[in-house]
Amino acid sequence: KNEVEQSPQNLTAQEGEFITINCSYSVGISALHWLQQHPGGGIVSLFMLSSGKKKHGRLIATINIQEKHSSLHITASHPRDSAVYICAVRRAQKLVFGQGTRLTINP
């Protein structure tokens, strides 16, 4: 079992839908990152969380430390949100990555 599990692995939705991507981890962590990787390959850091909730535009990230679970929500999804979303947890000095969720938003 991977230390970081994401679900779903693939998600296809229609423009405007509310999207939720989940991340569960099995070890103690000091922080959790949500990353976005576009088809061209570049990676953008969306959020870094150690507790609670953060919001940036249409994106919301939450973390529950006791349950070892984080969610990334996208409101009013748009085709430009199509990308791979990667959860990564910081354990000691290292980042451990989930396998990613491939999101496709159709117009």
Place this chain on the structure above:
Amino acid sequence: DSGVTQTPKHLITATGQRVTLRCSPRSGDLSVYWYQQSLDQGLQFLIQYYNGEERAKGNILERFSAQQFPDLHSELNLSSLELGDSALYFCASSPRPDNSPLHFGNGTRLTVT
């Protein structure tokens, strides 16, 4: 634009060869991280430097080495290349060594033939 510059963008080389990947961190960032992304393994942490010193080591092969120079740029050296080393190699930087946001470069795509 993250402010992190990686060169080259693409590299094609043969098995057994040696290559050097270069990373210039975002202005003001002292910490540099190297990651490998392959199709079968996903993203993996290789190594971290902070202000010129090695800070943490991950799944980095003995054939690979890295360093961070006084001007804070970093180089990742890959030698005795094998087909399985074909991957995207990302550099990221952050201001501090612990729990600070990461800024990623656009990656170097290495193809070993």
